[in-house]
Amino acid sequence: MKLTLKEMANILNAPIKNEADVTVTNTTFDSRQVKPGDLFIPLVADNDGHQYVDAAKNNGATVALWQADHKDIPTDLPVIIVSDTLAAYQQLASHYLAQVDPLVVAVSGSNGKTTTKDFIAAIGQTSYKTVKTPENFNNEIGVPQTILSMPTDTELLVIEIGMDHPGDLTFLSNLVKPDIALLTMIGEAHIEFFKTRARIADGKMEIITGLKENGHLVFNGDEPLLLERVGQHPHLLRDSFGLNSTNDLFASDIDMTPLQTSFTTNQSTQRFTIPMTGRYNVTNALSAITVGHLLHISDEKIAQALVEAPITENRTEWLDGQFGGKILSDVYNSNPTAAKEVLHFFADTPTQGKRIAVLGDMLQLGEASPALHASLIESLDPTKIAHVYLVGEEIAPLEDALKPLYPAGTVKRYAINDADTLLKDLLADLTPDDEIMLKGSHGVHLENIVAQLKK
Numbered sequence: 047m048k049l050t051l052k053e054m055a056n057i058l059n060a061p062i063k064n065e066a067d068v069t070v071t072n073t074t075f076d077s078r079q080v081k082p083g084d085l086f087i088p089l090v091a092d093n094d095g096h097q098y099v100d101a102a103k104n105n106g107a108t109v110a111l112w113q114a115d116h117k118d119i120p121t122d123l124p125v126i127i128v129s130d131t132l133a134a135y136q137q138l139a140s141h142y143l144a145q146v147d148p149l150v151v152a153v154s155g156s157n158g159k160t161t162t163k164d165f166i167a168a169i170g171q172t173s174y175k176t177v178k179t180p181e182n183f184n185n186e187i188g189v190p191q192t193i194l195s196m197p198t199d200t201e202l203l204v205i206e207i208g209m210d211h212p213g214d215l216t217f218l219s220n221l222v223k224p225d226i227a228l229l230t231m232i233g234e235a236h237i238e239f240f241k242t243r244a245r246i247a248d249g250k251m252e253i254i255t256g257l258k259e260n261g262h263l264v265f266n267g268d269e270p271l272l273l274e275r276v277g278q279h280p281h282l283l284r285d286s287f288g289l290n291s292t293n294d295l296f297a298s299d300i301d302m303t304p305l306q307t308s309f310t311t312n313q314s315t316q317r318f319t320i321p322m323t324g325r326y327n328v329t330n331a332l333s334a335i336t337v338g339h340l341l342h343i344s345d346e347k348i349a350q351a352l353v354e355a356p357i358t359e360n361r362t363e364w365l366d367g368q369f370g371g372k373i374l375s376d377v378y379n380s381n382p383t384a385a386k387e388v389l390h391f392f393a394d395t396p397t398q399g400k401r402i403a404v405l406g407d408m409l410q411l412g413e414a415s416p417a418l419h420a421s422l423i424e425s426l427d428p429t430k431i432a433h434v435y436l437v438g439e440e441i442a443p444l445e446d447a448l449k450p451l452y453p454a455g456t457v458k459r460y461a462i463n464d465a466d467t468l469l470k471d472l473l474a475d476l477t478p479d480d481e482i483m484l485k486g487s488h489g490v491h492l493e494n495i496v497a498q499l500k501k
């Protein structure tokens with residue numbers, strides 16, 4: 047970005063203190079990340095960012111925002127006084143996005159956003175100067191941060207937008223104003239705040255509220271809740287993808303190995319390969335191929351991009367274990383749909399030894415939590431997954447459901463803060479022929495167990 051202090055104050059319609067002739071080239075809300083030329087945005091949270099304005103200045107910040115209800119306005123750094131620093135951050139992002147005016151692809155859905163975003167960016171890069179959301183910075187802070195980090199010559203912005211409450215996507219979609227909006231699927235993530243999957247689908251459909259005129263919705267047509275809702279918008283330009291042959295784009299001849307998956311589609315003879323496993327990643331790739339087509343990128347280029355697409359850490363990632371066997375790490379987050387998908391895939395992976403599953407609590411499932419945890423039983427078969435290690439309190443109903451089905455001693459449960467015992471027991475159990483998969487919500491921190499198990 048490139049904005050002068052005066053330009054920013056004009057955009058925000060806000061007064062400047064300690065005026066100077068300075069230009070800002072980047073923004074950050076973390077003083078530890080500040081580089082010379084940055085605008086520092088102190089966010090108001092339990093630990094208030096205003097106390098780090100001095101540190102930001104020492105690291106080279108040229109300007110800071112300052113929220114008007116805070117005392118002790120700095121005297122040695124140009125500041126713009128605003129009523130709400132987060133709202134001002136979003137306003138600057140909105141202005142800068144309109145100025146750069148790239149094509150915008152907004153990606154949402156209960157699962158698969160980050161993977162799909164990575165696929166689309168890899169495809170987009172073949173033909174456009176492309177910027178994508180770093181990691182999964184998909185909320186009201188991460189979205190403006192991503193926008194403001196775009197170089198001025200960006201042609202394509204692939205941006206992830208997340209929701210955990212109704213209304214979130216109306217706000218974020220209107221902020222990013224997509225040319226293409228994409229919904230990967232509807233699951234149960236954050237159902238605590240929506241109560242039903244139908245309301246999650248309603249929340250996800252809010253993504254069309256900010257669509258540009260003639261914008262397209264790309265959606266998972268295997269999901270009846272989306273088909274029903276999309277059907278209520280007869281004039282909406284739409285493209286469906288999925289595994290069912292009723293979709294505009296669907297996959298056939300799916301060939302899955304532990305490290306990659308290849309398939310063809312109904313629209314060409316091109317064979318596509320992704321460096322990931324799981325049928326759900328085929329649907330993620332199908333959605334990205336649909337976007338590639340809308341961006342007028344050839345199937346040949348799309349195929350080249352997909353085969354090399356970067357895999358995000360801890361999402362269906364195979365690692366070598368220090369015990370000699372393989373680890374399937376899927377510990378970034380968890381919810382029933384995703385956990386069942388991964389268990390189904392894991393249950394059929396070839397192995398000389400036994401398969402072991404480590405499953406952590408799935409958080410933010412609200413009152414449905416006990417039943418949803420217990421429902422994982424449908425994906426656990428003792429003849430395929432021999433030992434089950436459970437972590438947390440919310441997953442206790444699954445332990446109760448599994449005990450009558452599994453031989454004594456093969457189902458164990460641990461407290462989240464008892465990682466040492468879990469690790470000790472796993473290391474005693476694992477042999478070089480075994481395979482282990484781990485999945486749990488972020489708050490269970492199974493990534494620490496993966497770190498100890500891997501080579």
Ligand SMILES: CC(=O)N[C@H]1[C@@H](OP(=O)(O)OP(=O)(O)OC[C@H]2O[C@@H](n3ccc(=O)[nH]c3=O)[C@H](O)[C@@H]2O)O[C@H](CO)[C@@H](O)[C@@H]1O[C@H](C)C(=O)N[C@@H](C)C(=O)N[C@H](CCC(=O)N[C@@H](CCCCN)C(=O)O)C(=O)O
Nearest residue numbers: 075076077089091093095098183184185187188208209210
């Ligand atoms: C309020 C805030 O500023 N907290 C950020 C802050 O946390 P901390 O808990 O460490 O805060 P801390 O108490 O230390 O500091 C408070 C404030 O002072 C600042 N600070 C602190 C110390 C210091 O030396 N200097 C300094 O400037 C710090 O940057 C923060 O602004 O410092 C981290 C590292 O810099 C950021 O990562 C956090 O960012 C939050 C989580 C965020 O929302 N980050 C954005 C960028 C984001 O998109 N995060 C995604 C998560 C998105 C998500 O949950 N999505 C949901 C959906 C959500 C929909 C929207 N409702 C989903 O996908 O399911 C992610 O982290 O992975």
Ligand SMILES: Nc1ncnc2c1ncn2[C@@H]1O[C@H](COP(=O)(O)OP(=O)(O)OP(=O)(O)O)[C@@H](O)[C@H]1O
Nearest residue numbers: 156157158159160161182231326361362376379384
């Ligand atoms: N299409 C899909 N359907 C069901 N589950 C999926 C799908 N895609 C990914 N998953 C599961 O979700 C996990 C997280 O994937 P990814 O990070 O791409 O999703 P996400 O929606 O971005 O989640 P977050 O925003 O929390 O990062 C994967 O490791 C996998 O277990």
Ligand SMILES: C[C@@H](N)C(=O)N[C@H](C)C(=O)O
Nearest residue numbers: 379380409410487488489
């Ligand atoms: C970390 C956040 N993006 C998320 O996915 N949270 C859910 C509850 C999880 O960690 O499973």
